[in-house]
Amino acid sequence: MATMQDVARKANVAVSTVSYALSGARPVAPETARRIRAAMEELNYQPNAMARGLASRRSHTLAMTFPSFDTAMGETVFEIVRGAQHEASRNGYNLAVWPLEDAEAGAELVNLVRQGKADGVLLVEVGVEDPRAAALKRARLPFVMVGRTADPTGLAYVDIDFERTVDDAVGELYRLGHRRIAFIGRPASQTEAGYGPAVRGRQGYLRAVGNRALAPLAYDCDANPQAGQAIARELAALEEPPTGIVVMNDMAALGMLAGLRAMGLRVPRDVSVVGAVSSPTLGAMTVPALTTTHAPGERMGAFATRALLAILDERLDPADCHQLVTCAVVQGESLGPAPERGEADVGSSSEKTSG
Structure with missing residues (x-):
């Protein structure tokens, strides 16, 4: 055709x-x-x-919508909104953040566009099986995902390469000599609901340790400091505690670092910690300063908006708009070489996977 x-x-x-x-x-x-x-x-x-x-009859408004995945907006999401708003304004468009009930979100988005209230849709915080994307695809309406479904074939998206980001974090700890590396992920409710970052972060970790012949030690964790403190106590109580931790949960990271310190574990001398898909703001709030990997949220929001406008003008086929972005390392003081045997209460391996 x-x-x-x-x-x-x-x-x-x-x-x-x-x-x-x-x-x-x-x-x-x-x-x-x-x-x-x-x-x-x-x-x-x-x-x-x-x-x-x-x-010929555009509203010059783009709708941006979020689902409720039992998650508060993090700094990266605010950056995505800011980048999208700046790009929309630069092209003479308004950006409207549209709150919708999850059960009816797909149908409501279709109606928004068909009734001329919005010309296209930016879907943020995408699930691996996302009914909003399915409804817009069936209706053949213009949309771009900031995130991606399990099978994004034919759909336009920009997303963080969570698998590579977590693999890079595990790889850096491995390079520093760590062989017992734990992963602290998002709440279990997010994983069960199919929230893309929660699912892909955990999958990326399991693949990363598997490729390096390491035993997995993966935890889901509620997004609050108290849950992070509880995880720290649980890790410290293990017969063979990890010497390296990748945490992809900003609020839990705050509590976990405090919890490790309360247990008498020194970061990074006894245990190294890296915040995956986190922010420099978080790193500046912790003691010691957390080494993080930061996603380019503003660039992602601007890219998604440009892509949506190009789709509206038929200058871009959604099937040709697949963009994965990497996270930049923001150096802190929480990474160091694995402790020598005897420096900390550590063993040689762990086979526990907790969820």
Whole structure:
């Protein structure tokens, strides 16, 4: 099936010129319009009626929506919103954050676009099986995910490469000599609900330790300092406690570091800690300063907005918009070499996986 890009190439014009000729949004020279019509006829191009209508009768509003995954907005999410808002404004659009009930979110989003209240949708905090994405896909409406479903084939997305980020954190601890490396993840309720970061972070850890022939020690943890303190006590009480910890839970990290200190464990002399998909703000709040890996939230929000606008103009096929981003390391003081045997109460291996 021919696309607008094919017509533009055949007529030797920009894709935007084809869009203007179809929508009437801007004048197109008669000779140029004739070439475009000839190319359309030759390629048997059938313009999407809804896309033509949106091009000429836009609200110039983009809807951004979040589900309730029993999670508070972290700093990265606020950065995503900020980046999306700046990019939308730069292109003459408004960004509206739309609160919706999860059970009806998909249908409500479809109605928002069909009723002309929003031209397209930015889905944030995506589940591996996300009904919002399924509803918009069935309705053939324009949307971009900040996150991704289990099978994002044909869908536009930008997401953090959680698997690589956690693997990098485990790899750095391994390089420093650590062989008992624990993972503190998101709440169990988020994993059970299919929240993408919770699922992919844990999967990435299990793959990372498996690839290095290490025994897994993975915990789900509620997102509050008290739960982090409880995890610290549980780890310290193990017969063979970990010497390295990857924590992908900012609120739990605050309590865990305090809990380790209360148990007489020194960071990083006795145990090293790295915050995965975290923020420099968290690192600055802890003692010692936590080494973190920080996602480029503003860049992700801006990318998703540009992609959505390009899809609206038929300059981009959603199937061609797959972007994974990596996290930058923000150095703190919580990483060090594995302690020598006898320096801490450690053993040689662990086979416990806790959830």
